[in-house]
Amino acid sequence: MLLPSTRESLPHPSDTHVRGRRDNETVRITVGDLEPGRVGLFDPDAGTLLAEGRLAEFPSLVALFEHMRPRWVWSDTRRWAPLLLTAGVRIERCSDLRLSAAILEWSTDADTSRTEHPPRPSWLAPGPAELALDATHAAASIPGAAAAPATASSADRVALFELDELDDVADGGPREGRIGEASGAASDALGRATPHQVADEHDRQLAIVARSARPPRLRLLLAAESAGALIGAELTAAGVPWDSATHDRVLTDALGPRPRPGAKPARMEELAAHVRIELAAPTLNLDSQVELLRALRAAGIRVDSTARWELREHDHPAITPLLAYKRLARLLSANGWGWLETWVIGGRFxxxxxxxxxxxxxxxxxxxxxxxxxxxxxxxxxxxxxxxxxxxxxxQLEPRVLAAMAGDLRMAEAARGRDIYQGIVDAGVVATRGEAKIALLGAMYGATTGESGRLLPRLARAFPAAMALVDRAAATGERGARVTTLLGRSSPLPPASWRATQARATEPDATAQDERRARSSARDWGRFTRNFVVQGTAAExxxxxxxxxxxxxxxxxxxxxxxxxxxxxxxxxxxxxxxxxxxxxxxxxxxxxxxxxxxxxxxxxxxxxxxxxxxxxxxxxxxxxxxxxxxxxxxxxxxx
Missing domain, CATH: 3.30.70.370 (Alpha-Beta Plaits)
Incomplete structure (x- = not known):
């Protein structure tokens, strides 16, 4: 129900009883559980419980306040937003505390400010990406330099995110790319909290951001991440318009008529029979990697795996039908008739x-x-x-992001208004578009040997700032430290097994094999961090x-x-x-x-x-x- 302080004022948008702090005239309302099955809306800046009701009444309560354009603050958009969308209620903005806490828990930009505040509360469980991160951490933050231009003015950003005090993200001058490490936190999977607890956690997060190394950037990242949470919920609610009859025709044309349960489609059976003949293996189960690998080797096809890229390197009459079989098997398992019946309902995926x-x-x-x-x-x-x-x-989003992050004017010029790979050719860096693509993708993803390795020195001479940025990120990863995106999302630490491998190589009795293994694993992690800064900023x-x-x-x-x-x-x-x-x-x-x-x-x-x-x-x-x-x-x- 509505509490008396707001019941009569709600029809009048100009008369808000929600008071206190504003982000560019935007108030905040926290949402939480009062008791099982009951929800409360709270104005933390006025200290007022605005409304409460049964969970089923939540959408109507939100609708009464949405005309004020508040920032809704809650634990998890994936819990609250579907309730609203099902009832026909759309909100403009929110703060998702779970996603924000995950960013702040690991961001190197918040290393110092995080220690000045209490840890994340136990009711705020970690997000999916956090669960994969190594909880160990190091105390040191290792800075790295990367020049970049000033960013847009606050006027440009207010219309999108309505953030207060969002000055130039780069403070009007060159940006420093920060590289370092951060810590983990305990968690609870329930995610239930009162509106007051939600308000306290939001205050904690705001304080960490305010004292971080780059507050405007982190503030923008948290706002964008929360907007993304709303978009994710809305994508699911709206669904992808899907024509099941067309999908069925695609499957029938590719695989043949739908088979009886437990049987393979006709086209797959034909291809499997062809492969068995060519490999002289009449009982071969093509879906068994062990059996298939044994049969390939027995036929003189020297492969280490059944991966498609490796199979394509061999000239044998079994390869073409085998690759065709694998393509159809993938279609059947990933998007076959079972998928269609499970995921497409009422004309929507x-x-x-x-x-x-x-x-x-x-x-x-x-x-x-x-x-x-x-x-x-x-x-x-x-x-x-x-x-x-x-x-x-x-x-070609990631190459363009790399040019902008690094402030590399020549690389930006190669991309302006055209295909960036052709622009690299036109700039005289390499001879063909294919070479440009191999070289640039190699630089971003760490393919520094073979054809890519041969071409990388040319890129480094032509685009020194861009290549230096990814090289620094790789070197940082090879040391086991963290890298951070433009707005402040930091990479995970390498796992404990990685650190054990590195430590083993430094022991007095370490063998040459130990040292090779350590160098190899260091390079592997360096390839991850090399791309992390680019891919992560592209995601932003x-x-x-x-x-x-x-x-x-x-x-x-x-x-x-x-x-x-x-x-x-x-x-x-x-x-x-x-x-x-x-x-x-x-x-x-x-x-x-x-x-x-x-x-x-x-x-x-x-x-x-x-x-x-x-x-x-x-x-x-x-x-x-x-x-x-x-x-x-x-x-x-x-x-x-």
Whole structure:
């Protein structure tokens, strides 16, 4: 129920009884459990319990306060947001304490400020990415230098994240790339807390950020991560529009008719029979790696694994049908008829996204495999009647992010308005686009031998700042220390086994093999940290891009609510039935489902949001983030 202090004032947006601290005129309301089955809304700055009610009443209570544009603060968006979306309630912004705590717990930028405050409370369980991190830590922080330009002004950012005191993220001058280590924390998986406990934890996090090495950057990262949490919940609620009949035709064309339970599709059986003949192994089970490897070697095919890349290196009549079999087996297991029946319901595929689900900040999924949709089934992603899909992906995102992070003007120039690999060729660095791609991807992912290793010195001469940034990150990882993204997300420490390997190599009786193993494992971890700083910052750009798209779509949706030009997309749920909305995200690619009459405006919004994300992170540094953008009826029509 509403408490007396707010009951009469709610119809009047100008008269707010929610007082206290504001982020650019935005109040905050904390959400928590009062007792089992009851929820409370609390104004921590006024010390007022605003409303309470049964869990079923939570959406209506939130709807009464949303006109004030508050920042909702809660433990976990994955718990609270679905309740709202199911009831037709959409909020503008939130602070997700679980995701924020995970960032602050490991960020090297918060090493000192974190020790000045109590540890994370036991009710705030660690996030998915944190569970994979090594809990051991070192006390030292090892700084590293990396020049970069000033970033955008607070005026540019306020419209997107409504953050208070968000000055230039780089403080108007060169940025220092910080490299170091941080600590872990105990946790509890329940995640239940009162509104007062939620407020206390939010205050703790705000204080850590305020005393961190780079407060504006961390503040932006936490806001972007929380916006991503809302987007993840909304993607699941809206779902990807899916044509099951088209999907079934794709499977039938590739595999043959659907087999009886326990049997293989006809096309797979044909290929398996061909492989058995060529390998002279009539009882071979192609799904058994052990049996297949034995049969390949018996036929004179010298392989160490059954990986496709290794099989392709051999010229034998069994290889082509075997590779075809493996492709179909993958399609059947990942997106076959069983997947279709499980994940596509009522014309929508609703994957369970996990924002911040990896160490770099990239998303994961806990079901549905949305991050690995093969090209064959993309034709089943079909807009509703009267609607269209706006499909956009950021072209060569990570190389552009690297150029901007490093402040490498020549590399940014090679990328401006064109394919960056061709730009590297045009700059006279290498001879072909293929060489440029091999060299640049090798620099970012640590492929420093072979053809990539031969070309890397040319890149280093042409783009010294960019190459120095990733080389420093690799060297830091090889020492077992941490690297940190542009906004402040830090890499995990190497596991205890890695440290044991390094320690063994320094012992008096260490063998040459011990030393080789230590060097190899150090290089492996260096390859991880080399890419972490680039991939992690690219993930930050993508969060800002999507947050911008989400905000612009909301404004377009307010106009569309007054129109009935397109039939409603009822399967998208009560919030999105008449509004353009995000339905898919894959690292650097998004899909918006939109009424056809708004498609052009949505395309503009998607492009403008990409440009805004670049300015938000990198200011006026001259790097662009072009999009490959299509307005289509089916995802399969993009030609990717």
């Amino acid at each position: 609703r994957p369970d996204y996990v924002p911040g689900g990896t160490a770099t900040g990239r998303w994961a999924t806990s079901g549905g495999g949305a991050l690995q949709l093969p090209k064959q089934v993309r034709t089943a992603v079909v807009a509703d009647p009267g609607w269209q899909l706006v499909v956009a992906d950021a072209a 750009w993508a969060l800002c891009w999507m947050a911008g798209v989400r905000a612009r779509l909301a404004r377009l949706g307010e106009l569309e609510d007054q129109s009935d030009a397109s039939p409603p997309a009822t399967a998208a749920g009560p919030v999105f039935a008449r509004r353009p909305h995000l339905v898919y995200y894959l690292h650097d690619e998004i899909i918006v489902h939109t009424p056809a009459e708004l498609a052009d405006e949505v395309a503009v919004a998607v492009r403008e949001s990409a440009a805004d994300a670049g300015r938000l992170l990198f200011g006026e540094f001259p790097v662009d983030f072009p999009l490959d953008l299509s307005v289509v009826q089916s995802y399969g029509d993009t030609g990717d």
